[in-house]
Amino acid sequence: MALSAADSSGNIVTQTSTVRTNIPTGTTESLTVGANKVVDTKGDTFKVFVRVAKDDKSIAGRSVTLNVNDPIGTGVTVSQGTAVTNSDGVATFDLTLENGANVNQATLESGIRLTATTTTAENVKLEQNYIVAVDTSTIESYQLIASSDKPTLTTGGDQTQASFIVTDNNGGILTGVPVQLSIENLESSGAALTTSSTVVSDSSGRVDVGVLLAANSINARLNHSVVINAKIVTPQYDIDGTVNMQVREQKSLSLSAIGTTLTLTASEKNLKDNSTTSLSSTLTDGTGLAIANAKVELIDTDGNLIASDATATTDSEGKASFTVNESDLSFDSNGNLRVFVRAVGERELTTQRSTSSIDLVKVSQAGISFIDIEDVYDVNMAQNINIQIRTNSVAEANALIGKLLEVQTTIGTFANNDVISTQAITAANIQGNIITVPVVLNSALAGTAVLQATVLGEMNNGQLKYQTTVDTRFRATTPAKILFQAVRSVITPGSSTELVATVKDKNDVPVEGQTVVFSRASDSSAGRLSAATAITDSKGQARVVYLANASSPINGVTLNARLLNDPNNIGSKSTTITVSKDAVYTTLTFANKISSDDIYYTVRGSISVMDGSGRAVPNQKVSIKSYATQYAQGRVCLLDSTVTYQAADIKEKDENGQDITTTPEPKVFSEKSPIFLQSEWINTEDLNYNYTLDQDEDIDKNVDANGNIIIGNKQLDPINPVAIIGGTVSEDGYTFITDDEGRADFEIRYPLRYSNWVKVRFDASTFVNGSENTQSINYQLLSEVNDSSISETSLVTPWIDNASPFGTGGATCVNNMSVSVDANSTNAYPRGNTTVRLSPYQPSYAVSINGVGPNTQSQGYNSYIVDFNQAFELGATLGIVSNGAGFTRTIKVE
Incomplete structure (x- = not known):
């Protein structure tokens, strides 16, 4: 080795030296560890091999120790912790895994950690770590x-x-x-x-x-x-x-x-200044018994007490009375106060608000009200309802002549057979400073109807001046029939099934509030009912449970249901149940993907048959039927939409501590996309499912070229467009046979033009010992998303004229939509502003964002404009309805 150095004058001197290194005295021995298998965590025995070698040559006769790093957490033990290597230098160890309560599954999942140790010939401790793999599929997961x-x-x-x-x-x-x-x-x-x-x-x-x-x-x-x-x-x-x-x-x-009901009535709803009114509530549970000693409160739509003394306690009949003074109440800008009643449980752990309300009116205050609305109306009977507009003077009342009063309902129709009634205010409606406009409302359906009345175009400080909302309820009162069935007709011993009695009137409208008596006519199972009576709910259904005991013959349990009060002599209805250990059940499902050949869509389906313990039943015959149950009208439109979003100013401080304001750049997003303007689902005309247009069944509504509603089209709507194909069938060529896994696979096929517009019910049935079990599923025929496309300015879809095969139902396309959100528009509206423009113009638009209605509506050039006094966030849902058909869009900028 040469060394060089330089003096202060820069002269370099070089000298050669020799360096000798010592050879280390460590070891060159090594340990290698392996196992004979992947270990079953349910319990297993396995071997571990440790080989000792030096320069890849085996060392025999060497003692080796093997330790389990976590014997408690893994449940692994070594039979003998020390072994001697054989002539191949291998020491063999026998290990056992016992799956006890001490085993930590998380520790075991990462493998069994071992440490092998030996002492070399140079007296050096040699150590090697090793992880034995485990079968993670055997680790208990629940x-x-x-x-x-x-x-x-x-x-x-x-x-x-x-x-x-x-x-x-x-x-x-x-x-x-x-x-x-x-x-x-x-x-x-x-x-x-x-x-x-x-x-x-x-x-x-x-x-x-x-x-x-x-x-x-x-x-x-x-x-x-x-x-x-x-x-x-x-x-x-x-x-x-x-x-x-x-x-x-x-x-x-x-x-x-x-099942608990809470009702509210008032002795007088139209209140003069300083007048009083008496309100009464009734609280009953699901069995029809009164709930006594319950605290009840009168509250407004926000859940606040309408007055400090608006509390009471129910008596032995579940009734409570309140007396309130007009001067203690807070009315809205139209002189209305919507009142609900709320029941409160012990320590306020449970509360229940009435589903319906009453509307108190301050008649001395200018505004709009439903002046004589009733709490309950009977179905299929025309009801006269008056809307009252109170103005401050005769001149103000006369100024409203020619203005349009719009009334909307969520249930039933007005005299024009529509859910919206629009009529101009005339001089005949005016008496002094009071305007009274009558409407006629009728409903074939039972349920709560929400009514809204608005004088269009009358604004006050950017808000509608005359607008109010109330609710009422339609009910069927006269039972004409009882339908009685068991949810499951075949059950196993010790299990149970629900019994459902449905009470309807002559027009098939559910009748609520009827007491149904249940009994066992014969019962070889020696089972029991959960209750002897039940009261029908808003769906007309009364429910109890039958709990089986022992096995019975086929149809060995007969159960009856009848009305407690039966003035029309409907009588008793029966249903039967089989209690059998051989009970079988079916499940029916469809794939979440569809395929197409440009004419038909095809969807894979499967029926699974199981016994009472949930095990698959092979070689079981099972049949499937399909029925078209509902259809929709409407059309598919090409919507050109633009969203402009101006975020709120960002206020912060600069490096000098001065306030600065930064206005973000507005975000603009435009897209063209297909939208479905679809009506509500309409029930099939084939009510008895006989695939025939019987007399009085042609009741569908269509709109002609002049906008007139035409009843009936001389054809059955909807037809059943589904064909059931494929699968393994029995000798009859009709029923399917389950495979070894208890499943029967098949396919359904339907024309492209019926997709999206039809709902079909499928019934899968199987028999055992003469008893039937049926599983039903309602399925909307789907379409492939990619089958709707945009070609330049045209929309290409599988549907003829881009419309439902059952007609458009009067749906008119929205061609253009612009949404402008301005979070900085805070002068007039502190929470910003959102504007929606729709074209072409239609007067029947109903627009909402996140369920909130607009504050103002106006008309532009061939456009309908609504404004909201707030800036909605991105991701809000915009809903648009016109002529009963609507769609939703998400407000987004990407």
Whole structure:
């Protein structure tokens, strides 16, 4: 080695030296570790091999030690911790994994960590770490599947059966798993379990639990939710042996406790200055019994008390009375106060607000009101309703002559057979400073109708001057028929099914408030009913549960249902149930993808048949039928839309601490896209599903070229456009046969032009021991998104004239839409402004954003303009309806 150096004068001197290094005295031995298999975490034995070598040559007779890094958490032990290498330099160890309660699944999932140690010939400790792979598919993972015999409980006392099935991630059942059960908010729910709080899954992986709803508190008797929580908990050990309970899986089952009704009436709704009115409420539970000693309150639409003394307590008949003075009430700008009644449970744990309201009117205040609206009307009877407009003077009243009064309803139609009535105010409507405009409303449907009256174009400070909203209710009152059925006609011993009695009038309108009596006519299963009576709800349905005991012959259980009061002599209706261990069930499903050949769409479907324990049933015959149940009218339009979004100014401080304001650049986004202007779903004309247009069934509505509504078109709407094809069928060429996995696959095919506009019901049925089980599913015929495209300025779709095959229903396209959001428009409107322009102009537009209606409407050049006194955020939903057909769009700028 040469070394060089320089002196201060820059002269370099070089000298050669010799350096000698010492050879290290460490080791060149090595350890190599391996295992003979991937270990099953359910319990397994395996071998680990440790080879000792030097310069790749085996070392025999060497002692090797093998340790498990976490023997408690993995459950792994070594039979003998020390072994001697053989002639190949390999030491063999036998290990065992026992899956006990101490095993930490998370630790085991990452593998079994081992350490092999030996001492070399040079007395150096040699160590090697190794991880044995485990089969992660065998690591216990839990899933809980929840179900119940019925989704609702009747307030006033009821019960049902709930089930939780324990499976692994692959759907296989797990037996012997402890499941912890609890009821959420126990005090307010008023519910109890019929089992202990911990139940072990049975041989079918099931945990069955009865749920009882008591009637011992006001909280329990008001409408509320009953939530049953189930969770699987296993112990987890720390390194020091401390045990912690780990929640591995949890599931909640929510049941609705319903049936309690809360009504409100008023002795006088039109209040003069300083006058008083008496209001009365009635509170009854789902069994029709009065709820006494309950606190009730009169509240406005925001949930606030209408007056400081607007509270009372129900008496033994569930009634409460209030007396309020006009001077204590706060009316809106039109002199209206919408009043609801609210019932409050113990410690205010549960509350229930009435579904309907009454409208109090301050007659001395200028404004608009429904002056004589009733709480309840009968269906199929024309009702006269008056809208009153109160002005400050005769001159103001006369100035409204010729202005348009628009009235809208959510149920029923007006005299023009439409949900919107628009008529001009005339001199005949005026008496002094009061304007009274009558409308006629009729409904064939039962339910709550929300009515809105507006004088179009009359503004005050940027808002509609005359606008009000009330609600009323239509009901059927005269029962004419009872339909009675069991939700499941074949059940297994110990299980249950819901019984549903539906009461309707002569026009098939549901009749609510009727008491139905249930009984067992014959019962070889020796089962029981959850209740003897139930009251029909707004759907006309009364429900109880039948709980089976032992097996029965086919149709061995006969159940009856009748009206408690039956003036029309409807009589008793019966249904039968089979309690059998051989019960089978079907499920029906369709794929989420469709295929097309330019003429038809094709969708794959499958029927699965299972026995009472959830196991697949092979070689089972199953049939499927299809019925067109509903159709829609409308058209597909090409919408050219533009969104301009001006974000709010950004206020901040500069480096000198001075306030600065930055206005973001406005974002503009334009696109052309197809939109569906679709009507509400219309029920089929083929009410008896005989595929024939019978007499009096041709009732569909169409619009001719002049805009006139035409009833009937001499054809059955809708036809059933679906063909069921493919699959493995039996000798009859009709029924399918399930394969080894208990499934029968098939396809449905339908023409492109019927997609999106038709709903079809499919019934899959199978038989066992002469009893039938049917699974039904309602399916909207889908279309392929890519089949609708834009070619320059034209829209290309699978539908003729881009319209429903059942007519447009009067739907008119929206060609252009612009949305302008300005968060900086805060002078007139502190929360900014949003403007929507639609063209071509139509007077029947109804526009909303996130469910909020506009503050003003106006007309531009062939355009309809609405303004909102707030700047909506990006992502808000814009809804547009015209002539009963509508669409929604998301406000976005990308």
